Every structure is written in structure tokens, then in C-alpha cells.
Amino acid sequence: VFWTLARVYLARAYYVAAELGIADLLEECPRGVDELAEATRTDPRFLYRLLRALAAFNVLAEDDQGCFRLGPSGQALVTHAPGSVRHWTMLVGHRAWQQGLALALEAMGQGKPGFELAHGRPFYAYLREHGDYARTFVRGMSAWSDWHAPQLVRACDFSRFATIADIGGGNGSLLIEILQRCPQVRGILVDQPETIAQARPRFEARGLDRRCTLVSADILQAVPEGADAYVLKHVLRDWADPQAVQILKACHRAMPAHGRLLVIDALLDPANGTDRLVKLIDLEQMFILPGGLRTQKELEGLLDQAGFRRIDVRRTSIADAAILEAVKR
The missing domain is CATH 1.10.10.10 (Winged helix-like DNA-binding domain superfamily/Winged helix DNA-binding domain)
Incomplete structure (x- = not known):
């Protein structure tokens, strides 16, 4: 101990x-x-x-x-080393993040994230007001996505889609990997304006800007039409159930009848003594953000509320990234 x-x-x-x-x-x-x-x-x-x-x-x-x-x-x-965790370390070690963890006990009593108690506003609202930390957040999340992306592309056949929309896709790590592996596929990257601004040079540097549209949007309200696959990677975990359903409904409205929804996230094992890393990630979520990791049954419940039906689930080599594939009911 x-x-x-x-x-x-x-x-x-x-x-x-x-x-x-x-x-x-x-x-x-x-x-x-x-x-x-x-x-x-x-x-x-x-x-x-x-x-x-x-x-x-x-x-x-x-x-x-x-x-x-x-x-x-x-x-x-x-x-700039492959698999660098420097920016992720700077993200979670930063005073703002640590202040949220410091109020873990108060969070347990009030049922609110410690970050929100410490700063008087939700995490994403804080990022909008603190540009330097927001940039650290995007770079930190990008480090994980850069590591995840090749494994996810190996686990799922993205080449069967003509256009893929990555909703809340950060600076585009997954979409870049997909477009590089699948030259016939086009992409749509959707995120906040500041994040899109950081993503644009990455697509341009790889010559992918002509195959990908970058869109600033509030994903709680609406997402762009025009894709036959919509990807939500590690997005729903950041939101409480009502907001997660809002995001899913936005995807449902945008998606054509033949479209597919791919939710990439952890599948929390209800049993204790298993998936220890996933359980720790869930604690991190609890102290920083209003959402959390969910069991497969809980995720399927959200899909059902938004008008989707799960048709497939695939485990990957990543502990917190299974792929749930769904269609419109």
C-alpha cells in the first residue's frame, strides 16, 4: 500500500x-x-x-x-518521440486538473466532479476560458489518439465507407490514420473551433486537406450531414446520460438510413477485480467530468433512447476502446 x-x-x-x-x-x-x-x-x-x-x-x-x-x-x-506522453503528463499534472482531484472527497459528498467544484464551472467551459490549457488538452488527448489510431484501424474495416465523420475527433489522429490507410475514403472532422484550428495544419502537412472537411460545431446540437459512417471515439464518456443521448440524437438526425454509427469506448466490466485500468479511468472521469465509463448494457440503453440498434461489438487490443456498431431502428 x-x-x-x-x-x-x-x-x-x-x-x-x-x-x-x-x-x-x-x-x-x-x-x-x-x-x-x-x-x-x-x-x-x-x-x-x-x-x-x-x-x-x-x-x-x-x-x-x-x-x-x-x-x-x-x-x-x-x-516528438513516437508514443510521447509529454503533453498528456502536462495535462493531468497541471494545477487546474490536480485541483479537481484535490476535491475528490467533496465530490463524493455532492455528486459533482471535483473539477467543477474547484473552478466553479464544468471542464469544457473552463477550457473555453483558458486557451493555453485548452491547447495542452488537445495535445494531450492527441498523444493517446496517435497511439490508439493504428490499432483501431486494424480492428475495424473502415474502407467499406465512402465518407466518415469523426464527431468530437480532436486534432484528427484517428481520421488521419483512416484516410492514409484507405485512400478512397473521404472524411469530416467535427470539433470546437479552437481544436479545428489546431487540426488543420496536420491534415495539410499530410496532403489530406482535399479529402477531409473540417467543421466547427456544437455536437450537442447538430453534426454535419453527408457521411455514411459516424464515429464517436471516447466522446460519450465525457457526458452525463442526457447529454450523451443528445449527441447520439444529433448523429441520428444527420445519418442516412443506410448509415452506421461506431461508438468507440470502454466497456466497463460489472465484476470487481477485473479491468483495473478501466476502473481507474472511470475514477478519473468522475473527478473531472460529469460522465463516466459505462457497461455494454448501459451504452446500448443510450443507443436505444436515441433511436439506434446495436448490431455488432468488437473488442480491440486497447483496454478502454471496444467498437459498438449500430444502425437506425
């Missing part, structure tokens, strides 16, 4: 290193503490204690001259 609780300090060390860009500074060559302290504008004594702790967990390594280099797991904090 002690070691489990003590890892909170390791998580904080990861966060500080991510914010300071330590891994980027060490990517090409080892550096001494004084040089790193000058580059990061930190106190050399405090910085050394941080680096020493990270070296104890193989994030970094220290040589006989007191210089540090990246350790086996340190590469994951390099900004």
Missing part, C-alpha cells in the same frame, strides 16, 4: 520534468545539472534532487561526472 501511495510523488516528478522539457534537453547528449538549471531557470539543488529521483526509476541515468542522460523510459517524455 505504501508504494502505491508513494507513486504520487513519482507522478509529480514526471509532470515537472515534462513542463521543464528535461527530456528534450537531453535527447541529443548528456548534460550537467548546472547547464540544465540554467536552461530551465530552476534552482540547481532542487533540480538535482528531481533528476536523481527520476534516475532511480530509470527515466534518466546519471554518470560518474554527475551528468544526466535519458534512461530507458525517458524517451516517452521527448516531445
